[in-house]
Amino acid sequence: MHTISRLRIAGLGIASRIIPFPTPKVFVGADSSLTLSREIIKSGIKRLTLITSAGMYKRGEVDLILRTLRSGGVKVDVFHQVEPDPGYETIQAGVKRLRETNAQAVFAVGGGSSIDGAKTMVACYANDCHPSKLIGLFKVRKMGVPFYAAPTTAGTGSEVTVAAVVTDKVARQKHAIIDPKLVPSMVALDPKLMVGLPPDITAATGMDALTHAVEAYVSTLATAETDALAMSAVAAIVANLPTAYRKGKDLKARENMAQASYDAGLAFTRSGVGYVHAISHQLGGLYHVPHGFANAVVMPYVLDRSMPKIARRLAELARGAGVGTIASDDQTLAEQFIARIRKMNRDMGIPETIAELRREDFETIIDRALKEAHGTYAVPVYFSFTDCHDLLMKLLAK
Ligand SMILES: NC(=O)c1ccc[n+]([C@@H]2O[C@H](COP(=O)([O-])OP(=O)(O)OC[C@H]3O[C@@H](n4cnc5c(N)ncnc54)[C@H](O)[C@@H]3O)[C@@H](O)[C@H]2O)c1
Ligand SMILES: [Fe+2]
Known part of the structure; x- marks a missing residue:
């Protein structure tokens, strides 16, 4: 029973031992998201898009990060429309903004939905495609721009995983995009971003x-x-x-x-x-x-x-x-x-x-x-x- 599934899993096991899994550079502790922001400034990025949810933005929970980046000379555009379980429309709206602002880097600050939404936007921006084209294993050819994340839930672990979950709202179905290129290059685990979580x-x-x-x-x-x-x-x-x-x-x-x-x-x-x-x-x-x-x-x-x-x-x-x-x-x-x-x-x-x-x-x-x-x-x-x-x-x- 389930011979084919077992064989596929054995294959995945071998692949997961051969394929290198990138891990991000991690900053941990209170205000580590500001340390990460200063690292971004040091790297010479001049135009960045910060991706978050409406609630996080409205409550001012990303204000300190925005202030730090802007005072370091980074022009920051904020895309704050990511809903829980982001759908194709939101991803496409985000990609449009990345194109319009000619983003040089993307920083996701939010729960798994914001991080997954941002991962998918970056991948679609770099590969000029619809999110549905990336569903499955190893479909992301390149990420194009540096990608950073600060989770505000604990959580999905999306800040370190090879996955992004997107929702087809018409078919009412969730799909996973799985590719090692989705792992952010730098991450902040900042408890101060989580104290307001109900x-x-x-x-x-x-x-x-x-x-x-x-x-x-x-x-x-x-x-x-x-x-x-x-x-x-x-x-x-x-x-x-x-x-x-x-x-x-x-x-x-x-x-x-x-x-x-x-x-x-x-x-x-x-x-x-x-x-x-x-x-x-x-x-x-x-x-x-x-x-x-x-x-x-x-x-x-x-x-x-x-x-x-x-x-x-x-x-x-x-x-x-x-x-x-x-x-x-x-x-x-x-x-x-x-x-x-x-x-x-x-x-x-x-x-x-x-x-x-x-x-x-x-x-x-x-x-x-x-x-x-x-x-x-x-x-x-x-x-x-x-x-x-x-x-x-x-x-x-x-
Ligand atoms: N990529 C992965 O590896 C992976 C793994 C597991 C789940 N997921 C996906 O991640 C999504 C769920 O992410 P989640 O569980 O982090 O929830 P979420 O990102 O959907 O957030 C849930 C709600 O909490 C709010 N919120 C987030 N942080 C907050 C804070 N600090 N203070 C106040 N409100 C806050 C959000 O705005 C939202 O309304 C699902 O789509 C799930 O399928 C992805
Ligand atoms: Fe999960």
Whole structure:
């Protein structure tokens, strides 16, 4: 069963060991986004486009960055129209602006949506194409201009991943553009940019980072390097997300979450994600359920269904994160780990079902999720149509 998918994954495993994965130069800590801005000035850039969302711009959260860049002689144009889950129209509007202003560099400041939107705009600007032409693996010929990012959620890890997610709003479907050229050259993990993130978005985006780390850890393409990154991310998220959720202004918790999200991104960009993402992308595409929220709700069910195959791996994560009793057997610890995820969700007001889910969409969701996962994600256990159907039944609001 699933021989072709397994062969494709083996091929991807070999490719991921041969193809160099670039990593950005990273600045970490309070005001590191200003340090990054000064580095941009030093590099001699004269015209830059800053890409963000309307909310970030209106609240003045990018003002200090703008002031720093402008006082260093950089002419900055701001494109602040990136919506959650950016669509083709927004990308094209951004590309038009990059052309009109003859941008020499692009700086994304925002959540995964702004960073992914900016990645795609830069790629379309450089390759003079429609975003849909870049969907899939290795379709980006060049990036053309330097690209920088400062995430304001922790998060997607997009600041270090080879991926950009774009949404076809007509087909109501999300698509991934995957290419190592999408990785920014410089990144700032600045907790000050995250203190205004509301608790519900802190919770959802933090659970996205946890999903990246867990899916990367149980992936069949996991390596010693991705294991270390994923383990450290899981421990940091379990320890810091509850604080970041309750005390949003706690800079240390925010910084630890930003680093964890980055590490989880680095892990999953190499060993991949799994069915949690394959299913949650469909919930995002069809119903606009926020990405992290969907992952948080779906994750415990996918882990349940993947037991006992992943018991040893989840037990390792539990021991590393101080979840459960260290001397317990693997099965018990793995169950305690999944129970902790459920508890974290409950404590942060994340439900166990998806209110928007409709039974008549099950077939579309399952077909698209299996198509996305099989041959692309190195899942530890293969799910059938029926497995997915059972899982969706559990997600359905009572
Ligand atoms: N490229 C990747 O590797 C990757 C990985 C996972 C997910 N994604 C994609 O990223 C997108 C989700 O990104 P996200 O979860 O970061 O959310 P987001 O970027 O969509 O942001 C969610 C909301 O939070 C607001 N926001 C962001 N930062 C804020 C701040 N500091 N203060 C106040 N409000 C703030 C945004 O304006 C938006 O309204 C999805 O499209 C998802 O599919 C990409
Ligand atoms: Fe994700």
